[in-house]
Amino acid sequence: MTDPCFDKSPGLTTVDEAVDLLLKQAPVVRESEELLLTEALHRVLAKEIISTVDVPPADNSAMDGYAVALSDINTGGETCIPVSQRIAAGDSGSRLQPGTAARIFTGAPVPEGADAVVMQEQCEIKGEHVCLAKRPKDGENIRRAAEDINKGDAILYSGIELRPQDLGLAASVGCARVSVHRKIKVALFSTGDELTEPGTPLASGKIYNSNRYILNTWLAALECDVLDMGIIKDDMQVTRRALKDAAGQADIIISSGGVSVGEEDYVKAALETLGELSLWRVAMKPGKPLAMGKIGNTPFLGLPGNPVSTFVTFALFARPFIRTMQGIRNTRPRALPATAMFDWPKSGKRREYIRARRVQGDDNQLQIEIYPRQGSGVLTSTCWAEGLVEIREGTTVSQGDTVLYTPFSELIS
Numbered sequence: 001m002t003d004p005c006f007d008k009s010p011g012l013t014t015v016d017e018a019v020d021l022l023l024k025q026a027p028v029v030r031e032s033e034e035l036l037l038t039e040a041l042h043r044v045l046a047k048e049i050i051s052t053v054d055v056p057p058a059d060n061s062a063m064d065g066y067a068v069a070l071s072d073i074n075t076g077g078e079t080c081i082p083v084s085q086r087i088a089a090g091d092s093g094s095r096l097q098p099g100t101a102a103r104i105f106t107g108a109p110v111p112e113g114a115d116a117v118v119m120q121e122q123c124e125i126k127g128e129h130v131c132l133a134k135r136p137k138d139g140e141n142i143r144r145a146a147e148d149i150n151k152g153d154a155i156l157y158s159g160i161e162l163r164p165q166d167l168g169l170a171a172s173v174g175c176a177r178v179s180v181h182r183k184i185k186v187a188l189f190s191t192g193d194e195l196t197e198p199g200t201p202l203a204s205g206k207i208y209n210s211n212r213y214i215l216n217t218w219l220a221a222l223e224c225d226v227l228d229m230g231i232i233k234d235d236m237q238v239t240r241r242a243l244k245d246a247a248g249q250a251d252i253i254i255s256s257g258g259v260s261v262g263e264e265d266y267v268k269a270a271l272e273t274l275g276e277l278s279l280w281r282v283a284m285k286p287g288k289p290l291a292m293g294k295i296g297n298t299p300f301l302g303l304p305g306n307p308v309s310t311f312v313t314f315a316l317f318a319r320p321f322i323r324t325m326q327g328i329r330n331t332r333p334r335a336l337p338a339t340a341m342f343d344w345p346k347s348g349k350r351r352e353y354i355r356a357r358r359v360q361g362d363d364n365q366l367q368i369e370i371y372p373r374q375g376s377g378v379l380t381s382t383c384w385a386e387g388l389v390e391i392r393e394g395t396t397v398s399q400g401d402t403v404l405y406t407p408f409s410e411l412i413s
Contacts, residue, residue, distance in 0.1 A: 018282045026321045041164065044159065044160070068136070223326075251298065315412070338368045
């Protein structure tokens with residue numbers, strides 16, 4: 001339910017405005033490379049593929065059975081005719097002799113003169129003859145030439161992420177290589193003197209750096225080359241130097257932490273001295289301190305430091321930004337309507353993203369439950385969950401209401 005008295009948070013960019021701004025400013029990397037099909041999974045196609053052949057190249061049998069001419073088959077009662085040839089897949093066969101049948105196998109070319117293929121389960125063999133109980137239909141069990149693809153058809157278009165079925169389709173028209181956009185190089189670093197790398201003792205006041213591993217592996221899953229710059233000390237000069245170095249080596253810079261309003265948050269200030277800041281602070285929860293700008297021509301995204309905030313803002317902003325840079329046309333995730341099995345009684349001025357998962361309902365409807373602790377430091381909620389529920393500004397939710405649910409499958413890969 002929407003609060004009629006709702007007034008959006010002053011001084012904050014809405015989620016929708018932020019996404020629109022980001023995607024408009026995302027520079028597409030135009031350089032491409034040719035890869036073997038076996039190397040191209042999940043890469044983005046840079047050049048459409050035009051078929052140079054018909055698929056299938058000739059009429060072929062959809063079944064193991066017998067190819068016959070309808071003129072040789074009785075309209076009523078049994079028909080027995082001799083078998084004059086055997087055609088396996090890969091053979092060419094010869095024209096069907098009048099008054100005979102051809103033993104044929106799935107995928108084999110249908111001989112000239114045949115009108116139908118009768119599956120072997122509907123045939124009876126008597127010596128050198130095959131007997132049919134009924135007359136087949138014209139074209140029965142025949143896959144026609146070019147019924148899938150015509151020579152000259154565009155079968156795959158630029159801007160798609162190549163899936164196994166896409167690579168199979170490319171192979172079906174004889175392509176051995178595809179042209180794909182080159183990988184994007186992402187400079188990645190974390191900020192915070194409190195951060196410690198896993199595998200070392202944890203001193204008082206320190207925490208382990210989880211964001212580095214969330215982002216590093218996520219970027220690898222997005223087929224990016226990662227320049228991992230590790231942990232950057234909370235110091236203005238060190239932060240400036242790290243940003244400047246990253247801008248000279250990468251297509252995009254992503255950081256976690258250091259973009260809030262604390263005295264030890266240097267990333268935003270360093271960015272403003274080196275380049276420009278076009279976005280800071282979004283009306284969302286978790287993840288309000290989100291910075292976007294550039295140093296020279298290199299885009300910069302500064303994610304908040306709390307791990308759930310990092311996770312959510314990367315999913316909603318960094319991922320579609322990167323996918324747009326990679327040349328993908330449609331980068332916005334698809335949300336599904338679902339039934340809330342929870343109450344959210346307090347409306348807020350910021351859009352909220354709640355960690356949630358499916359519940360199997362009696363009526364097979366998509367029903368959603370939420371994790372009981374939704375704090376921005378509760379990283380366990382992201383492992384328990386299967387997606388995010390969006391609760392818009394100024395709204396409340398009661399059990400049974402319809403909400404928008406975005407599964408992680410739309411956000412992570």
